[in-house]
Amino acid sequence: MLVSNHARPTLEDVAARAGVSRATASRVLNASPRVSPEALEAVNAAVTALGYQPNRAARALVTRRTGAVAVLFSEPEPKIFDDPHFARLIRAGARALADMDVQMVLMLVHSPDDQARAHRFLAGGHVDGALVFAPHRNDELVSIVKKLPLPVVYAGKPWGSLRGMHLVDNDNEGGAVLATEHLKSLGRKKIVHVSGPLDELSAIDRLNGFRAALSLDDKAVARVTEDGGFTREGGRKAMSALLARVPALDAVFVASDLMAAGALETLAEAGRRVPQDVAVVGFDDHVAIAEHTSPPLTSVRQDSDEQVKVMVEHLMKLLRDETVKKKQQMLPTVLVPRESA
Amino acid sequence: MLVSNHARPTLEDVAARAGVSRATASRVLNASPRVSPEALEAVNAAVTALGYQPNRAARALVTRRTGAVAVLFSEPEPKIFDDPHFARLIRAGARALADMDVQMVLMLVHSPDDQARAHRFLAGGHVDGALVFAPHRNDELVSIVKKLPLPVVYAGKPWGSLRGMHLVDNDNEGGAVLATEHLKSLGRKKIVHVSGPLDELSAIDRLNGFRAALSLDDKAVARVTEDGGFTREGGRKAMSALLARVPALDAVFVASDLMAAGALETLAEAGRRVPQDVAVVGFDDHVAIAEHTSPPLTSVRQDSDEQVKVMVEHLMKLLRDETVKKKQQMLPTVLVPRESA
DNA sequence: CTTAGCGACTCAAAGGTTTTCATCGAGGAG
DNA sequence: CTCCTCGATGAAAACCTTTGAGTCGCTAAG
Structure with missing residues (x-):
């Protein structure tokens, strides 16, 4: 033989x-x-x-490259699996990295334990680079990653100085302007805003877009805006608060579809018809939500698949030591009209 | 220095x-x-x-162990990110594997291209073992994985012979009996069933539990059961069909929460009150859905976190060459009463 | 007194790939 | 005809760890 x-x-x-x-x-x-x-x-x-x-191991041993990339989320776990947005990001990451024949190592990093583990793991050289989803202010994950000599691409703007950081963001402000202008074009006069948590820059950008489109001053903004925390329940509560504070409101721009779903529930309970009495625009254009609210939700589309794809391409360039022309990229957003506005 | x-x-x-x-x-x-x-x-x-x-690579080279495990889903991608069930499974996998200091390599395997890639990857020895989520009949992924000399633990029963396969299943049949008995105990007489796609054994097991609890013959089962495909939209349609076929129905056991959400929408549109006119029980106990339907959904809880955890532990034993006492494990299900039944 | 046995180490090979450096042969210039 | 150059190739080192075989100094048994 x-x-x-x-x-x-x-x-x-x-x-x-x-x-x-x-x-x-x-x-x-x-x-x-x-x-x-x-x-x-x-x-x-x-x-x-x-x-x-x-043999991947033998190759990694000599090239000092692992062929793996970490994908890190700092969001608390309940949020990750309640908000379909994350499922979409994870899915897109899996797809894009697989296309590059790169292993995706998914890590959910929230507790201090997780952070310690992540630090050990990343410092241990077990991956060539990382995609980081850490939107919150003073996010420990960002501090950890920052001081490591590891190529990193962020999703959206992390809090703090952006000097030298590589990131791919959506045009949150532009999208918010789109949404608000749309409501204005419908002739709405009393437009309010359910914002995301203001320790996330995406939420702030959306708020700023809303504000700019209506030329509001600080005081006015405070009056017509309520934080919904990017959760469904938060959306309900914020809507209630706004109804109490601005009873005559005739339109609302909600900074995420999940919150918008909650807001719609509140509006229904309050007997306000959508869109007749109150026009509603969401953000994300997450079809699983937007197409199933009643009425279907007009929303601002941010292409998360594209965002992640661009992030991956960007990271690959960094790994190949190519010079990237633009360290920070912004993806456009568009308005998707349905029935709620 | x-x-x-x-x-x-x-x-x-x-x-x-x-x-x-x-x-x-x-x-x-x-x-x-x-x-x-x-x-x-x-x-x-x-x-x-x-x-x-x-150095992981050097160690892998000599031990012929990679310290990584693949997590494979054969479900089509839209389903994966519309159904929060998958987000939960992925999250649980990430958590459980991280706890073992094992890398999780996530792969979504649906198209023939994906399958080829997965085959290459798994055969290439890039992981020590795999967790497989492939519930469908004649699932190509199962055939691929089966003929590889790779330790594998399945989630639920894959179609085909179970000889020698390692798996962790939920007690779908028992849960269905629980749900149906609960409806009976409420005095409901005309109970119908929205099933999952009958090319998945979990759906069949749930159907069997329903059937057993009501002692139905083939003909009766066919009359009072409708396939909802485990999607929200499918749930709506199945419910419509059942309403048309069995107008006097006063209870429905729906084989997933997502479908139940759809069914509730249909019932509301048809003017049936829940639970007064029609009692509804779902399956999964996915809080993000069950607590937000109106009314909140009574559901059968299957502990996916636990399932994945057990799968991981099982796989680790296989990797350590320990003899496992039971190749096939079944996890209990319990009824979680809310307002819909 | 010899020797087997034992515990704690050390030596060195093995594992599969990339990469530097040297070699070899062919072809062109002088 | 000789000397160079240049492109293709091969030999060997390097990457870092695990592990079986061998060493060494002792004690206990014969």
Whole structure:
């Protein structure tokens, strides 16, 4: 019997079969230009014949590259699985990284324990880079990641100085302007806002867009805005508060679809018809929510899939040591009209 | 200056500092018994002093263990991010695997392309084992995984022979009996069922529980059951169909909360009051849904966190070559009463 | 007194790949 | 015909850890 060896073939085997040295075989695999056409073909043939797969560990050992990327979320877990937004981000990350043949290591980092673990893990060199979703003010995760010599791309603007940071953000402010202008164009006069938690810059940007579109001063903003914490329940409560404070309101721009769903419930309970009495615009355009509220929700679309894809591409460039033209990118948002406004 | 070397310390450095050989240091790290207390302490001190972290690649190379586990979902992507059930599973997986200091490699495997990639990846020895979520009949992912020499634990029963397969299932049938008995105990006489897609064994088990609790024959089952496909929209449609076919129905057991949400919408549109006219019980007890339907949904709880945790523990045992007493485990389900029944 | 046994170590090989450096041969310039 | 250059290739080192075999100093048994 020749080779009934059940073990996985190594580069040595490939080289032997192709009649070249290990070095040449390696060069073929890594697309080095310094290799003759014949050798190239012979090696490729051997690779397919043997079903050869490079040993990741051996490669990582010498290249000091792991072929893995960490995806870090600092959000508390309940939020992560109540808000479909996160499922979408995770899914997009899995897809985009798989397309690059990179392993995705998902970490949920909230408790101090998690943070310590994350620090150990990232400092341990177990990944080549990281995608970080940490929107909150003074987020410990950001501090941890910042001081590590690790390429990182952030989703949205992390709090604090943005100097030298790589990030991909959505045009939150622009989207908010879109939403508010839309309500104005419907002839609404008393427009209020359910904001996200104001320790997140995306929430602040949306608030700023709302404010700018209506040219409100500080006092006016305070009166017509209520924090809904980016949760459904928060949306309900914020809407109640606004109804109490501004009974004559005829439109509301809600900074997330999940909150908008809560707000719609409150409006229904209060007997306000949507959109006749109150026009409602959400943010996210999360179809699983927006298409199932009653009435279906007009919303601002931010393309999370695209955002994550761009983040991944950006990170890959960093890993390849390419110079990136723009460290900070902004993705456009568009208004998706449905029936609520 | 002594050691301004910015590079990560190696085992060699640790050994040198502890005044022992690399081998001894290694044994300390791997908790080998054959090491003196003094050496142990010296090595541990050196480890903390240097902030030493074993090089995963080097270790993987020699142990032929990667320290990573794949988590595979065969569900189509839209479903994965519309149904909070999956977010919960992914979250639980991330948590449980992190607790074991194992990397989680998430893969969504639906298209033939994905399948090919998954095959390559798994066959390539890039992970030590896998957790598989592939509930459908003739699921290609199962065939792929089955013929690989890779330890695998399934979530729920995969279709086909279960011989020798390791799995952790929920007591779907028992839960369905619970739900149906509950409806009976409320005095309901015309109980119908919105099932999941009947190419999933969990859906079949739930249907069987329903059937058993009511002692229905084939014909009766066919009349009072409608497939809702485990989607919200499917739930709406199935409920409509059942209302048309069994106008006098006074209770419905819906095989998932997401479908139940849809069914409730249909019932509301049809002017049936819940629970007065129609009592409704769901399945999953997904709080993000069940607590936000109107009225809040009575549901059967299956503890997905626990399920995933048990799966992970089971897989770890397989990886340690421990003999597992029970290859196939079943987790209990309980009824969580709210207002819909 | 010899020797087997034992515990705690150390040595050194092995694991699979990339990469530097040297070599080899061919072809062109002088 | 000789000397160089240049491109393709091979030999070997390096990456860091685990682990089986071997060493060393003792004690207990024969």
